Amino acid sequence: MSDTAPADRSETQEAIMAATYRALCKHGYANLTTQAIADEFDKTKAVLHYHYDTKDDLLAAFLEYLLDRFAAHADVDHHEDPRKRLLTIVDRLLFGRDADNESSYWEFQTAMLAVRAQAPYTPAYREQFAENYGFVHETVAGTIADGIDQGIFRDADPERLATLVLSTIQGARTNRIVLDDPAVTKETHEALVTYFDAVLVRDGADGLVE
């Protein structure tokens, strides 16, 4: 976790990233123009072009910005109970509870699905997605390993379980977006928590259900 320090961004770059988030929610990835981003803050298109040569550069920087935001919150939780940490991570990734509201979170994830679909054709996206995935994977696996060390979780393979958790979360998002059906994420969340309680949490320890 230690080798991913928040990138050193200027205030303008931070403003561009926040504007990119809003523009992605509003217009989606395919219709994300520099004008659409410039419209979301009080600078001109020239400022965008000064900082980022191409849309691909800007989007790759934006993916890094998402990682920094995730990492900033993951750090806060670091000394909490592993059960709570795991549940917090799953909740955030499945429902974006840190986002202003859930509906804008799904607008955003809809745009992100298009960016993901572009990764096989855009090395800069793939590299940054791999870095983000690696960080989240390490966070989940580390949380599971802590729980095992503390005797709260049964013996398990933290790496493999983290892969399962990230697959499940990503697929719930994808299916929810493709089908426009909130039941997908709701049911997946319930089943995942039931799974944690049945398989991961040692008999006698409290389950994950709040």
Next chain:
Amino acid sequence: MSDTAPADRSETQEAIMAATYRALCKHGYANLTTQAIADEFDKTKAVLHYHYDTKDDLLAAFLEYLLDRFAAHADVDHHEDPRKRLLTIVDRLLFGRDADNESSYWEFQTAMLAVRAQAPYTPAYREQFAENYGFVHETVAGTIADGIDQGIFRDADPERLATLVLSTIQGARTNRIVLDDPAVTKETHEALVTYFDAVLVRDGADGLVE
């Protein structure tokens, strides 16, 4: 399962669907032109336009064709042991073992991810994806319910578990494609089978691991 009869397609339409599959593998969704499809079989573009007005129509028909292919194989398995049926479905969806070879399966899934990302903007795709999802969901839930009825599986909520399974499979595919990392599907498969054995299969019954 009974209300999804294979669509009544002409030989030409079947040939167009097979050519679409090959063209998607080769060119991806963004570069899927009628010429690219026509190049994959011995007809002209005019034949394509005669059968399908637009690229969207053709792709929606193609999604239906995928459902028919899935349904044709799902029927064969219907009287097998629920453990085997579940494993067969998971294997097929995760590794495309019915496909000619696994590498072309991932080329195909890469193209399909782009089609999925388009679903929020193309009602015909979303509707057909919903029908396909519903059928696979029913197949998985029905298999789990059969296992429970036969006393092989523990008591569980088949619908919710099916949602979990489909989320997990879809996310493993998405992450594997985005990251270009076969370990994602391999580890997810192992963890899912471990999960089935730990949670679903009743003590004393044989597990799913072959």
